[in-house]
Amino acid sequence: MLLYYTQDGLWDLCLGACVVAWGLGIRFDFVALHGAFCGLAVVLVWALKKVITHPRAGYARMREGGPLQRRFTKALAITVVLGLVVFLLGIVAFELVSGNGAIVLRAYFPVLFGGMVAILFAVIATWVHQPRFYVYALLIFLAGVVHQWGGVELWIAVATAGTAIIVGGAFVLVRFLRNNPKPDEGVDA
Amino acid sequence: MPEETTQERTTIGLEAVDRIIHEPARLAITARLYVLEEADWLFLHRQTGLSFGNLTSHLTRLEAAGYVSMEKTFIDRKPHTVVRMTDEGRGAFERYREQMRGWLEADAFT
Numbered sequence: 347m348l349l350y351y352t353q354d355g356l357w358d359l360c361l362g363a364c365v366v367a368w369g370l371g372i373r374f375d376f377v378a379l380h381g382a383f384c385g386l387a388v389v390l391v392w393a394l395k396k397v398i399t400h401p402r403a404g405y406a407r408m409r410e411g412g413p414l415q416r417r418f419t420k421a422l423a424i425t426v427v428l429g430l431v432v433f434l435l436g437i438v439a440f441e442l443v444s445g446n447g448a449i450v451l452r453a454y455f456p457v458l459f460g461g462m463v464a465i466l467f468a469v470i471a472t473w474v475h476q477p478r479f480y481v482y483a484l485l486i487f488l489a490g491v492v493h494q495w496g497g498v499e500l501w502i503a504v505a506t507a508g509t510a511i512i513v514g515g516a517f518v519l520v521r522f523l524r525n526n527p528k529p530d531e532g533v534d535a
Numbered sequence: 536m537p538e539e540t541t542q543e544r545t546t547i548g549l550e551a552v553d554r555i556i557h558e559p560a561r562l563a564i565t566a567r568l569y570v571l572e573e574a575d576w577l578f579l580h581r582q583t584g585l586s587f588g589n590l591t592s593h594l595t596r597l598e599a600a601g602y603v604s605m606e607k608t609f610i611d612r613k614p615h616t617v618v619r620m621t622d623e624g625r626g627a628f629e630r631y632r633e634q635m636r637g638w639l640e641a642d643a644f645t
Contacts, residue, residue: 405617
């Protein structure tokens with residue numbers, strides 16, 4: 347059932363766009379850009395679902411308090427909490443902590459932060475049962491690694507990972523459109 | 536004769552199972568509707584892989600049994616059917632699930 351929510355690749359495109367925005371936010375030192383863009387991307391996905399997904403895959407609404415919604419809510423809560431932890435750790439590492447520990451944290455911050463975001467993606471992969479999200483997690487982690495030890499600028503590494511995720515999402519979307527044509531005229535839709 | 540005996544053995548304990556839900560196509564429909572508030576006809580068609588005719592036929596049977604309700608509307612002059620599982624249908628599905636679970640976990644196979 348959860349495949350219904352991820353089969354069109356729109357969430358992949360949304361996540362990819364958010365990662366690209368994250369990279370651009372680093373480049374232009376404008377973190378608010380990232381937050382605003384992510385919010386816009388989520389709204390856009392809901393709108394596109396109505397235009398692209400519902401006419402092809404049909405429409406369904408989860409039952410309030412039903413088993414599927416309980417599982418969905420639990421997974422969403424875990425993801426949000428993990429996301430907040432990642433965000434707060436980032437702030438703590440950069441702004442608040444002092445001493446030797448912070449120096450180590452600062453030195454390896456891109457890898458550590460990339461790893462935490464990767465864990466977030468892996469959690470999403472687990473609850474939506476989509477192995478491709480593990481690949482996205484790996485891409486995020488690799489962005490931190492290539493910046494840390496490869497000398498690539500962080501914003502380029504992150505934006506490249508985001509672009510790769512967008513390409514993956516576009517591939518899934520094209521496959522979805524090909525496999526799920528709109529029903530013929532007159533057929534119940 | 537031995538075939539009859541085998542048939543009898545495999546159905547022992549299954550007499551009370553709701554045949555309306557037990558049918559594979561209807562089981563596929565009810566299992567999906569159970570976790571949903573509502574779904575449209577196209578969603579069920581895609582999810583179950585049933586043909587247009589088959590899906591309509593099974594939904595009609597489920598509606599006749601009072602397990603689902605169907606609301607037919609028009610969107611952009613196209614027919615649009617939204618299907619919901621009734622409380623009676625949910626109860627029947629839960630009973631069916633318990634019966635099958637009990638039967639499969641019983642010592643019937645030992």
